[in-house]
Amino acid sequence: MPELSASNNSAIARIIAAQAQLASLSRDDRTAIQILDQICGPFRGTAPDWRAPPGSTLSLYTDPHSSNGFGTLLVEAFAPDGLSDLPFYCKEAPQGPAQSSVHWGEVVLPFLRRYGFRSAVSPVSAFPIAHPAAKAS
Secondary structure (H helix, E strand, C coil), X not given: CCCCCHHHHHHHHHHHHXXXXXXXXXXXXXXXXXXXXXXXXXXXXXXXXXXXXXCXXXXXXXXXXXXXXXXXXXXXXXXXXXXXXHHHHHHHCCCCHXXXXXXXXXXXXXXXXXXXXXXCCCCCCCCCCCCXXXXXX
């Protein structure tokens, strides 16, 4: 697939986030992963720019927050303990969830891999903290 322009990449992220927000507001019996498959499938292999626009309460569209339908669906679908992990991800990065290397590693990376998304946005911390549910080796 040819590389899309930066404006197209931003548009793809906005479309995915908006569709996910709508789906989260009118949930049916589908699982979070089924909803994400339907929304993200057509954009497989693209490079969405997940940065939220200036002035937004989010840093990234993928940020975990109860008011962010897309971020909530991601946590539900990919976090080790589903939605019960949402408070941990929000609390773990009080300066902004986009900085959370735990959220990035446990939720965002599996999401990007599932749909073949390419992304240059990564967490600031190079040293992830272990999720509290992780077993000690």
